[in-house]
Amino acid sequence: MSDLLERLRGRGWRMTAQRRVVAEVLDGDHVHLTADEVHARAVVRLPEISRATVYNTLGEMVSLGEVIEVSTDRRAKRYDPNAHRPHHHLVCASCGTIRDVHPAGDPMADLPSDERFGFTVSDVEVTYRGICPGCAATG
Amino acid sequence: MSDLLERLRGRGWRMTAQRRVVAEVLDGDHVHLTADEVHARAVVRLPEISRATVYNTLGEMVSLGEVIEVSTDRRAKRYDPNAHRPHHHLVCASCGTIRDVHPAGDPMADLPSDERFGFTVSDVEVTYRGICPGCAATG
DNA sequence: TCCTACAATGGACTAAGTCCAAGTCAAGTG
DNA sequence: CACTTGACTTGGACTTAGTCCATTGTAGGA
Structure with missing residues (x-):
């Protein structure tokens, strides 16, 4: 189902409901979302998820090299799950x-x-x- | 003295002490400064200059195409006076x-x-x- | 010199993100 | 399965960089 999720699991990531939802939201859509957009979509599936957790989770996925952070101006950063195909x-x-x-x-x-x-x-x-x-x- | 200043004057820019100082600060140094760094240096010469004015002035220079705005991450934007040589x-x-x-x-x-x-x-x-x-x- | 439209001011406000202390829970151990 | 523990989550306070606006000031033309 989710490639991203599989890769993260394979790296010994502790799996929580929040992380699963964030990974699925990011991977599911091929637009590049902002952290707040990710949060908005995550809340639909897991109403009590906090903004802080979304930021933490995205940050970790970036450090692991599974997701790329794109900041093209002073608006919000956007997150690009397509880290393994150079573009x-x-x-x-x-x-x-x-x-x-x-x-x-x-x-x-x-x-x-x-x-x-x-x-x-x-x-x-x-x-x-x-x-x-x-x-x-x-x- | 200041090429940037000359170009701006030539475009019918209304010249004020504040604008002159901002243009000189920007043009004088070939590092790319943030708006706050520009403000800090401007204050040395013109102690009562406000942050808002620095932002306005930089913004206008960018619209006139005399200065380029560079934002490489979510830190402060930097301003590049070298707008006429592609790089x-x-x-x-x-x-x-x-x-x-x-x-x-x-x-x-x-x-x-x-x-x-x-x-x-x-x-x-x-x-x-x-x-x-x-x-x-x-x- | 006088006018007036353009510019400057500073303080309040905003967006996006970071930090932290306290509470919660995944998953390894016995 | 029950326990334990360190990693994870939470929400609210805080920060940074920047925008907005009503008021006051002034450059430059008549």
């Missing part, structure tokens, strides 16, 4: 929706070492910005 | 410092139209993440 993001500047995209090319290879300033570079993130069809239509 | 960013995951980098390649060209989902794509942002030499040294 980048296309963000609507108006409503904040995020879509996964798979551009050609490897941007990591485009950064020569004399442009690294002694940093240990571990990750690249490419964010395309634009206006989604929905927002373009409604002005 | 990307290298961010320290530990302390948040940002350096400008100039990778080879054009990531915009790497996004085929069948991966655009009807979006009008106007901008790409590439963010390299890693650990800066300073943070690597101090653990």
Whole structure:
């Protein structure tokens, strides 16, 4: 049923009703939700779940590398369960929706070492910005 | 003296002591400052300047396209006065410092139209993440 | 010099998230 | 199965970064 849940269980995660619900909510939908959206959906199944627990659980899934945190602006962070397939993001500047995209090319290879300033570079993130069809239509 | 100031004046910007100070602070230093850092430096020269004014002024410079807003996480946004030379960013995951980098390649060209989902794509942002030499040294 | 529209102020307010002490419970042990 | 214990959850207080607004000030044109 839930791949994410299986992977987490396999890492010795202590399974609680709250964690199960959070994992299922995240994995079930392929939009990238904010913590509050995850909480809102989790509450439907488990009315007494707290915001703090949702934040904790999402944070742990991020540390375990099972989920990616995407913050494209100062609005809420969004959580992307698709951590195992490399991809980048296309963000609507108006409503904040995020879509996964798979551009050609490897941007990591485009950064020569004399442009690294002694940093240990571990990750690249490419964010395309634009206006989604929905927002373009409604002005 | 200040290129940024000249450009803004040329756009019919009403010049006030506050705006001058904000523009000079931003342009004077080639680190990318947060709004609060800009405010702290502005206060040294003009003690009664308010935080609200700093936010307003930075916001206007961003709308005019003279300054770029960079938000790499949920910490404070940073402001990049180098808006006229295309470049990307290298961010320290530990302390948040940002350096400008100039990778080879054009990531915009790497996004085929069948991966655009009807979006009008106007901008790409590439963010390299890693650990800066300073943070690597101090653990 | 005077006017007035644009700008600055500061304090209240908000959104998103973090922290913590106290209570609860999953799952290993006997 | 009952116990135990350390990990998990809770909710409320707190923080950070930023926005909003009514009031006051002032740049720059007539």
